[in-house]
Amino acid sequence: MSIGVFLIIILSLIGVLLFARKKLTPAGNVKLSINGDEPLEVSPGSTILSTLSNQNIFLPSACGGGGTCGMCKCQVTEGGGSILPTETGFFTRKEQQSNWRLGCQVKIRNDMKIHVPExxxxxxxxxxxxxxxxxxATFIKEFVVRLPEGExxxxxxxxxxxxxVPKVEVDFKGMEVEPQF
Incomplete structure (x- = not known):
């Protein structure tokens, strides 16, 4: 009996979450204006960082969007909501008042205007x-790549x-690490 009650509670919670998500996330596309240019039609729900990446605008992000490096800074001039506690340590009070945010922490939920450094x-x-x-050296690699022709x-x-790095399967058994490393 207790398994049945537990299952009903879990399914109820899932239903509540799906209902809330449907009500809180707008349907259809929203407009994202970058540096005052013509607004782009984008899907809501993603972060500024990933949305810009999909548009071939690459904010630096050493942590990959985890909110720990503070490199993906942009200015949200309209539609970004309040700064999150995870962001405050990366900005001075003046920057916070000027609406600077971390692109990896701000979700696009409605029409938004942002400024990205040129x-x-x-x-x-x-x-x-x-x-x-x-x-x-132990934690240093010389990584050499060939750029495309003419670049x-x-x-x-x-x-x-x-x-x-694209997804790849690696056979670690075949790798040789020099003894000094």
């Missing part, structure tokens, strides 16, 4: 071929590169 708009995404990947990378020391 240097972000020039970020490119390439598909490259790995030439080598060797250990140079150049103007990288300076202290710069930032984000690497997306």
């Amino acid at each position: 240097e972000i708009m020039g970020i490119k995404k390439w598909e490259c071929e790995v030439v080598s990947n060797r250990n140079v 150049t990378l103007n990288f300076h020391s202290g710069g930032y590169i984000q690497i997306d």
